[in-house]
Amino acid sequence: MKTKAYRVAIIGCGHMGAAHMDHIYYKDNVSVTYACDLDLERARMFQKKYGAKKITKDYHMCTQAEDVDIVIISTYPSTHLAILKECIKYKKHVICEKPITASLEEGKEFVDLVKKHPECKVLIGHIL
Numbered sequence: 157m158k159t160k161a162y163r164v165a166i167i168g169c170g171h172m173g174a175a176h177m178d179h180i181y182y183k184d185n186v187s188v189t190y191a192c193d194l195d196l197e198r199a200r201m202f203q204k205k206y207g208a209k210k211i212t213k214d215y216h217m218c219t220q221a222e223d224v225d226i227v228i229i230s231t232y233p234s235t236h237l238a239i240l241k242e243c244i245k246y247k248k249h250v251i252c253e254k255p256i257t258a259s260l261e262e263g264k265e266f267v268d269l270v271k272k273h274p275e276c277k278v279l280i281g282h283i284l
Contacts, residue, residue, distance in 0.1 A: 165218035168230035
């Protein structure tokens with residue numbers, strides 16, 4: 157029986173992005189489609205280390221890509237809600253680093269959005 161292969165985009169190639177990638181990149185059923193970071197050199201380093209097929213500065217490329225199933229959001233909390241909204245719009249599953257947002261109001265909006273879209277699985281990362 158063949159296992160489904162999951163195509164992943166990592167948005168945010170810093171310390172926590174690396175922690176997520178260290179746990180998944182070697183798995184047979186995972187391939188890394190995108191490494192995304194505002195610092196393209198950092199994204200390029202992730203490309204080399206984790207075998208990402210493409211790099212970009214623009215997270216919209218990751219959320220809109222047809223060859224991405226799961227988006228890992230490991231950016232600053234102030235960006236999480238906007239990226240989540242795009243992921244849900246384009247039917248991507250999400251692993252989001254904690255804290256989920258930078259404010260209680262955004263946190264409530266984040267949770268409400270996830271509840272309204274059960275077709276998109278959203279997990280909150282708690283590696284450490």
